[in-house]
Amino acid sequence: MAVYTRLGAEALSAIVAEFDIGALVSAKGIAEGVSNSNWLIEARKPGRDATRYILTMYESRVETGDLPFFLGLLDHLAARGCPVPRTIHDRENRAFRHHDGKALALIEFLPGVSVDEPTPAQARAVGAALAQVHIAAAGFGHERANSMGLAAWQGLLSACGADGLRAIHPELAGIVERELAVLAARWPRDLPRGVIHADLFPDNVLMLGDAVTGLIDFYFACTDITAYDIAVTHAAWCFSNDGTRFRADLSHALLTGYEAVRPISGPEREALPLLARGAAMRFLATRAYDWLNTPADALVTPKDPMAFARRLEFYADPCNSELFRKAD
């Protein structure tokens, strides 16, 4: 959560001049994105009201080679009525350009605020929006492998080492070993695939009241099992932040909202408990790695990996498979 690059008025004005949006009126570096710099800028054409945009400069983690996928996906989804920001193309109709050797894109600003404690009505709206994305993405026609799949979990957790995991929590190494074995042996291979968001936490959803006004931060979007995205979103929305409290009301609302737009097939439902264990493992893996590799005096506080170890245990408990069954 940081702005890495500093851009003064001159550089920002020069960038804005490459787009047909008028003159720069204001610009604030905003604390969004973990691997890019973002500005909330405002530009105005003569005689018109000012319009706001998000200017994103890609620092290191997002490969420029993936930008046509990420930005093209936004345009594809926005054109089909999904609540995602469209990209503003430059005067040569390019979705991104370069400044000082870094790629940058201008993206539509959407109103709304991220909720901390979702209500069932909000979870229902998020489920519906996710289903809308899954349907609309069908014709996108571009593919991107999931760089945060099973192999990545194994790699990150292996880098943590059993001692590292035990340092986080005495039981964590055992949980990880047991669950990685289950996931490797049973990860489904025949479920419908498509483009998924893969990171739809409340932080990445803008809302006004109960309405979703924006799904943002598609930088983990990829081609993978569609129902895995439901599982990720379930793990991200249906627990208290520390993972200790499951919220059945949010779970029911999320799944109901999803199914109001796109039915979840029988095989997808059957697989959801396992997919949810995978989703919990995915965030456990990155959090455990960051936990062990963030300097103690860094400005960012790493997030507690145990919050997802608890979700993982919850999903692994056969008694809880029930919650993914179709309600009558």
Added chain:
Amino acid sequence: MAVYTRLGAEALSAIVAEFDIGALVSAKGIAEGVSNSNWLIEARKPGRDATRYILTMYESRVETGDLPFFLGLLDHLAARGCPVPRTIHDRENRAFRHHDGKALALIEFLPGVSVDEPTPAQARAVGAALAQVHIAAAGFGHERANSMGLAAWQGLLSACGADGLRAIHPELAGIVERELAVLAARWPRDLPRGVIHADLFPDNVLMLGDAVTGLIDFYFACTDITAYDIAVTHAAWCFSNDGTRFRADLSHALLTGYEAVRPISGPEREALPLLARGAAMRFLATRAYDWLNTPADALVTPKDPMAFARRLEFYADPCNSELFRKAD
């Protein structure tokens, strides 16, 4: 440059509800302020256009006890036509309130962007705006000691130690010893005093074209020698960023712009070379301290103290006193 506190939609909406500004429409954490968290928020009353504000939460460094001075000063200056953001008082007419034990204030949003490479026309406008502040502040009636005066420079540089300074640059310890002695012996005691900004770098000035649209970040404002503020602003605006290149055109424009609004008296002009040495020492002191005390793996890169050592040498050279004399 960081947002330290996370606030979700619920907390932000609750805060906004304490002010008569309508309902929250959007909120982005912005990367401004070194010791507080800031959000650019937008709120709307029914049937009206949305209005933007800066919401500031004070973390540690700004003492709540100083807030009546800082925020009262903004209101005092704004009421007198200075381009500073006014504070929005809450429904009980308080300039700041508390949330989770931290003080917060809602401040007017001003358009404009900070320049990196000022033109003479921009420097002239900044000089005039500074003079306007000095005049308007006269009737403010509140005092705050300068916590970054000579004693603080001595304390910070003593904490660096001669070895620390030599590690930054072989000549730095000698420069500091010589100049601190001069400043201690000759710091003026009889010049006009008043409220000063004390940190008017280009980062703290919003501009549109050649016009100043906002002076911001008054959190070093204090009661001190008025002409010292001219010296600080001179040191901040009239050199290339690394301090190697003096810009006589900007210097002339800044002083001319200032004098178009508030004359600089004979004794003030006489003192400016020494005051400028003090200004350079002030930023050298904090930068040297931060340079030696910022962890190597911190996300922030400390600024080069030598940029102000070079300014200090420039101002200490008797050949350069000339530039502060009144132009005919």
